[in-house]
Amino acid sequence: MMHEQLDLANVKPSETGGPRASNRLDFQKNWTLCHLVERHKEGADYVVVCDYHDDVVVLIGVPSAAKLHFYQVKTRDGSHWTMARLTSSKKKRKKKGKASAETAKLADDVVDTSTADEEEGGSILGKLYKHKLGFLDRLGSLNLVSNCCFKLSLSDGTSSESKPHFTFVELDVDEKKAAAERVQAEHNLTEQAEFPEATHFIVSDMTTTGHDKSAIGVIATYLEYRYGTSESFPVAAIHRSLFDEIRRRSNREGTWDDLDLLLKQKGVSRSDFEKLLSKVHPRRDAESQWLELSKELESAGISIRRRIRISNSWHRYRVDRIDESNEILQRRRDAVVAVIEKMIADGIEDVSTVLSEVSVKIPADQAFDPEYTCAMALYEFCNIEDPVVQKTHSQPPEEAP
Template sequence: MSLTEKFKYISPRENAGSMASNRFDFQKNWAICKLIELTNSGVDFLLAFEYHEDIIVLDSVNNPTKIDFYQIKTKDKGTYSLSNILTKKKLKKGDGGSILGKLYQNKLNFDSETKSLNIVSNNRFSIKSIKENRLVICCKELDDKEKLEIEENLKAELSIQWLHEFLDVIFLHNSELTIEHHNEITKDKLNKLIESLYHTDVKYNPSLAYRTIFDEVNRRNNIERKINNFEELIHFKSISKDDFDRMLKIVVSEPDKLKLAKNRLFDRLDNAGVSIPLRRKLSEAWKDVQIEYLSLNNDFFNQCVNSINKVIDNNIDELYGAVWENLDKLYVLLLQQKEIQNQKIYTEYFLKMVILKELYNEE
C-alpha cells in the first residue's frame, strides 16, 4: 500500500488539548521557518498542518514515500528532561499517552515511511549524557542508561517489541525561536529569504509579506474539516514547494499593484467628498482586504468576490448616485446573497471595500 493510500485508512489521533494564542502562533511561525529552511535546501516537499502530528513534512507532493513528524512544545521556564517526554499525562479517566509515546505511534502507523520523529521545544533539553548545548540531539547518541529508559517506557506504553535502531529516527530540537520574539525572528528570516531569492533592492513591504504568509499558514492550520484522502490534504491543510514559491512571488510583486489600487480608490472617495469617519473605517478594512487578495486558494473569499461581481453586474445600470450611495445600495443587495448571509468572517466595511475595488475594476 502506498503512502497516499495509507492516509485514507489511518485516521489521525484526536487532539483535544488547548493552547494559548501565543503558543499557537509560535507553532505557526515555526512552520514558516521550516518552509524557509526547506526552500533554501532546494528539495521538493509538502508541509501539512495538524494532521497526524502538529507538523508533518512529506518528501514530495506527487509521489511521497517518506514523512518527518514534528511535535511542537513550549514552556515559559526550565528545560525538558527525558522524564518530561516519557511520563504519561494524567487524565480524569486514567492515563493518557506520553509526549514521546504519542509521537512514536506515528512510526507504528507508518513504519517504512517514517524518516524521523521530532520533538521541538523553545527551551533546551536537559540530557545528562549530552553536556554541551545542542540545537539537535539524536537519541542514538544518548548513553546506555538513557536509551534503556526510553526503551522500557515505550515498550510498556505501546506494547511493542523494541529494536535499537528505533532510536535512530528520534530527534530532540531546541528551536531558535523564543516565546517572546518568535514573530520578529520569523519575519527576519523571511526577509532574508526574499532578499536572497530576488534582487537585494527589490521593493516590498516586509510587514505585509510576513502577515500575508502568516495568515495563509494560519488559515490552513485552522481548517477543522475531516480529511478523507491525500488530495484533500494537499488542497486544504498543506503548503507545497510550488505553493510557497508562488506566495513569495506574490508578496514581492502584487503589493505595488494593490497600493496603486488603494490610492486610486481613496482618491475617488476624496473627490466625492466621503465623510472622514467612513474613510477611516474603509482605510482600516483595506489592511485585511489586501491580505485576502494576496492569499492563495482562499475558496471562501473567492466565492464572496464572485457574489460581489454578480451583484455589480446585475445592477450596473441602476448606479446613478454618488460613490457612497452606490456603495450602500450594492451592500444591501449583497446581503441578500445566501453565502453572504451565512458568513461571520468579513465585516461590513471589509465587504464595502471589496465592492469598491471590484466596482471600479482596480487591478
C-alpha cells in the same frame, strides 16, 4: 498489512482533539510558518500538514510516495528537558466544557497544547515512536522541537544542554536504554523499542514571547533572498496571511480517507505558498507603477482629489490583496481579474476604458467604494501578467531535521 502502501489517509490519527483547541499555542504556528519558508527555499516539492497525526507532518516529494517527517513542537518554561520528562505519560483528565481554553500540564511546567478532554495520553517520545509503528517504510524522520534545551547525556561524555540540534544516536548508552525501555512498556512491545537514526532533538531560537517577531524576520529575509532587493515589503501582512492559513488548516476537524483531499484540507503545499508570494511586489515597484498611472488618470481628466483617494486605496489594496483569508475581497478580486483578462484578450489596454468597464460590470457597494474598486482594477491591470520571480533549484528530497 502492506505497510509500504500506507499514507496519512489510510492510517487514522489516534487523537483528533488537537484541531478543536482554540488555544493552540501561537508559538507552534509561527514555528510551522518558518519551517514552511525553509522548505520553500530548498526547492523540492513539499506539503506541510498541520495538526494531523502530530503537530506538523512534512511530505517531501510526490505525496503518494513521499517520506513522512513528524514534528512535535513543545514549549516549556523552566528547567531543561530530561529523559524522565520526555518519557512520562499524561495523567487521565476529565472532560471540561469551557475549561478547554486552559493549558494542561505534562510534568512540572511543561505546556501541553492538546485539548482538555483527551483521555490518558502517551509520553512525548512514546507518541513520536508510535509513528514508526504506524508507518514503517514511509517514515522519514521523528523530530522533537522546543524552545527549551535538552539535558541529556551524550556518548562523548558531554551534555546536550548547549547543542541546538542532535540525534538519538548521539545519546549515551544509559539514556538510550531508558528511552527504549520506557517506550517499550508504554506500547506493550515484546521487544525493546528501537528508535530510528533520524530521530532529532531540535532547540528553536524562537522565544515564547517573541515568536511573532522571529517569524516576521524569517519572512523578510526570505523575500530579500527571493527578489534580490532590500526594498520594503508588506511583511506584517504576509505574516498575518500565512499565519491565518496555518491556523485554518490546523483547526479543520475530522479524518479523511482520500489522501488528496486530506492534503487539500490540512496541508500547505509549495503551490499554495507560491500563490501567495506571487502577489508580493516591492514597494518601489508599486510606487513606480502608481506614478505612471497617476499621469494617465490626469490625462483622462480625473480630478486631483479623486486621484489622491484612488492612490490611498491603491496602496491599501496592495496589502489587502495578500490576505487569502479575506474571502469577500478575494471573490471581488477574482471578478475584477476576469474582466481585465477579457479586455486584454480583446486588445483593450488603455486606463480610462479599463476603469469604465470594471465600474460597469462590477459596481461599487457597501464593502468597496468606487475609488477602492478603481484601485483594484488598476493594480491588477498593471500586475496581471507579471511573471513569478521564484527560482526553484531541483534537488533530491532529503531527511529533514
